[in-house]
Amino acid sequence: MRSLRNWVIITLIAIFTVACNPASPPQSVAPTTPAQSSTAEVKPVGASKVVALxxxxxxxxxxxxxxxxxxxPGSRLLRENAEISKITQVSEGQTPPNLEKIIALKPDLVIGATxxxxxxLEKLKGLGIKTMTSSITSWQSLEELTKAIATEIQxxxxxxxxxYQSLISTKATNPKSTLxxxxxQPILAPNKNSWAGDLLTQFQINNAAAExxxxxxxxxxxxxxxxxxxxANPQVLILVDVGDGTxxxxxxxxxxxKLDAVTSDRVYTFDYFxxxxxxxIDAIAKACTKLQEIVKVNA
Structure with a gap:
């Protein structure tokens, strides 16, 4: 049962990683109308009602x-902001977004996770509603998603x-081996091809599992x-709290x-988000602040 529960947790981590995860180009939607196919220059109109999943x-x-x-979407991260929490919620947890609720909002753009x-999103496209997907696996993809959304809403x-850039101003000059x-169960660690791995790279932290x-x-x-x-015997150990007693x-x-990081008291705990x-953005900022502290303490 413990093994099954751990794999369920891992699956949830994988889903959430994708769900909040390089932004692919906006995927579009409604069939081209005669007006749109005109050779006359038409000033693009930005999306004015957006649903984010x-x-x-x-x-x-x-x-x-x-x-x-x-x-x-229903999220404790969004509920921390009193103003955002007033906006219509179209999903909760792992429950699929409510199609009827989304349609009722009459959005001209819906953004989901690849x-x-x-x-x-396919159903919404079939109804002529423009959609866009995202997959955040690196700092660059975060910036690309931000620019893509900005373009869509003008x-x-x-x-x-x-x-964003101000969050990674402090970088390691004498990086210690970090895991x-x-x-x-199983023991999982991020390599360089993940959001966590790329975040360590941004701070020039020596990720023992990078390659x-x-x-x-x-x-x-x-x-x-x-x-x-x-x-690997890392000099610094970072543990992620996913709420399952890991x-x-x-x-x-x-x-x-037996680990150097443990005997030298260089073990740090981070939130999953x-x-x-x-x-x-606030969750990213908190993670970056802690990474900056690690960099400074272990300089």
């Missing part, structure tokens, strides 16, 4: 132009992009044996007290 895209839209956001909202992304663990490849249910993550963890289970493993799943 991920917490991150909702947050980005709200920061760019809060008046354009008419529908949001691989997670494909079905409902907003200026400059200030928001600059605020991030997000699960205990490792292997079989894993999560793209950008690799499965490690206890022997591999001991072999951290306590890792501390009970035979290899735990921000480091594994971007989640929201």
């Amino acid at each position: 991920t917490s991150l895209s909702a947050d980005i839209i709200y920061r760019l132009d809060k008046n354009k956001l008419v529908g949001i 691989g997670f909202h494909d079905q409902i 907003a200026d992304p400059t200030a928001l992009i600059q605020s 991030v663990l997000v699960s205990s 490792l490849q292997g079989q894993s249910p999560m793209r950008g993550y690799i499965t490690l044996s206890a022997e591999k963890v001991l072999e 951290i306590n289970k890792l501390k009970e493993t035979p290899f735990w007290n 921000g480091l594994v799943n971007p989640g929201s």
